[in-house]
Amino acid sequence: MSPVFGHGRLRLYLLKLLEESPRHGYEVIRLLQDRFLGVYSPSPGTIYPRLARLEADGLVTHEVIKGKKVYSLTDAGRAELERRMDELADLEEEIAASAQQFARELQQDVRQTVRSLREELTQAAREMRKQGRTASKETWREVRERHKEEWRRHKGHWREQSQALMEEWRQSWDEAWCTATGTAEEANRIKLERALRKFADNVRKSARRSGLTEADLAAVQSLLEETAARIRTEILDR
């Protein structure tokens, strides 16, 4: 119980509440809670016996309205209240002071909550950051590997491309040179070279794309030989 109430002061305050108007027990409890802004909230077990005692002392009386006991002050009660008016004034001052006390406690309470919330959020953020750091390190490594791989592939591709370009350029140059300066036969010879090389390139490329077994190889070989023989016999050795 709040230190505000001691030495029969609750009794006095109950008299005061009942002097304002007749009230039933529950109303008295609610009013006490209100006036003390939640600092002091009495239980029915505290209030009802006290009301009964006041009644036994002849200070209050009750009548039953709608099944509820409604207490009101008797003349003796009013006289008692009058006699202790000074004390009541003191009490009310203390109650007011208790409002201030209540505010101070509330302030402390909220400050405490706020502090713990800040700590909690900082802690949570720190943990998340730690997790995030290891995770990000891993992803970073992964990404770097992938980039490296890609770069390597690109490099190979570019080298191939540039070689092919150079080759082509040289051929065209040779061809042009021969056409300009050499005989028709020389030019044709170069064209033949180019056709052969193209053929070889084509075959190589298709061989790379599909798998090559021993039998395939043998077939290809015989085909090549046959073709070479046909070229020799049918065209060149006429």
Next chain:
Amino acid sequence: MSRWTIDSTATLEFDGVVALKATMIAGNINVLASDEAPSVLVSEVHGPPLLVSHEAGMLTIAHERILEGMLGWLRNQRARATVTVTVPRECPVQLNLVSADAVITGLSARAAIKSATGDVTLDGVKGQIDANTVSGRIEAQGVDGAVNFTSVSGDLTLAGGSLESLGARTVSGRIAADVAPVNGCAMTVSTVSGEVALRLPESTSAKVQLGSAAGRIDTSFPGLQRYDRPVATNVSGTLGDGAGQLVVNTISGGITLLSKPDDPAKAGTGVEDK
């Protein structure tokens, strides 16, 4: 119109108060909501007396001669008071504080606070809260409503509560909030070097845009897209159905967006452990 000049302890009671305006230099002011008759309890006054006036329901508390200008006070004696005011729940409150601290509790109307260095504690306040401080902190617990906060270096902390909207602008103040935004809540936070830490329920639905020039951004919400560039980091995406909005911008302050389980029993961890 009634006026009181108070230079020591005093208690005043009023029949009806529809608005409260208080101007304090130093000390404390507590504003409590209650169903009883509105009252003013002055428990200490140093310096010039307090002037309390009650006119057409408007309750005004200020030091005497304060209207002569603030500069006079700088060379004058200190003006310090401790005041506790009880007002009805639906009473709008306006506080102007220099270095005085304030506690506001239980109100369900607009609270407008201007403070230089005074700290303001809010508990269970509903309705609109407008706070404007230089280095004063705003610490709130269980606030339901719209919060508007502007400060230079004052911190804003919101512990628990459900927000209808949040607007916070500060230079170096820190923003920390553990709240449940209502559906369609717009939250805008911008700081220069202040850290921003927000914790929202997992089920929050909002369009999220977090951006910082030099601060780091961390979020525990999955599904937000991160764009890291040398000069700025952005995290954006949509949570839930994207009904609300969450925009956080800082220059060098870090941003942390945490999620918490929706379970109401656990939702307020750190709030309920009084």
